[in-house]
């Protein structure tokens with residue numbers, strides 16, 4: 001049985017060196033997620049992060065503890081969490097959407113719907129993440 005944690009948070013990154021900060025997050029995340037056998041996707045809209053993580057319950061709890069106290073974001077709101085029957089992502093990947101206001105707006109709107117909505121809207125947002133993801137980047 002897998003566990004997942006799907007959340008949205010608000011970025012606290014300085015606009016001046018956003019790219020560099022994201023790079024740092026990715027450089028730490030890829031080896032750590034791989035060693036914990038965690039897969040998923042991280043999407044950055046320029047305002048918000050949307051992240052889907054999946055793995056063993058222990059691994060997800062360990063990562064969650066780190067991510068929750070990370071000062072690079074705030075207002076972390078869980079969209080979905082807990083046991084889940086299967087893995088959706090083959091690798092952990094970064095789906096970076098920052099430079100596109102169009103994409104950012106679509107994702108922000110879908111995130112708000114998922115936060116307030118049903119399983120269907122949660123799945124729709126997860127699917128959006130999967131489609132944006134750069135496959136094989138873990």
Ligand SMILES: Cc1cc2nc3c(=O)[nH]c(=O)nc-3n(C[C@H](O)[C@H](O)[C@H](O)COP(=O)(O)O)c2cc1C
Nearest residue numbers: 025028029032033042049051063066067070072073
């Ligand atoms: C939005 C966001 C997403 C993150 N995602 C991951 C992740 O998937 N895996 C990871 O190891 N660290 C991730 N991090 C970094 C962790 O918060 C943390 O800095 C890092 O894992 C090192 O953990 P430690 O400070 O407990 O040693 C993320 C940080 C942010 C701000």
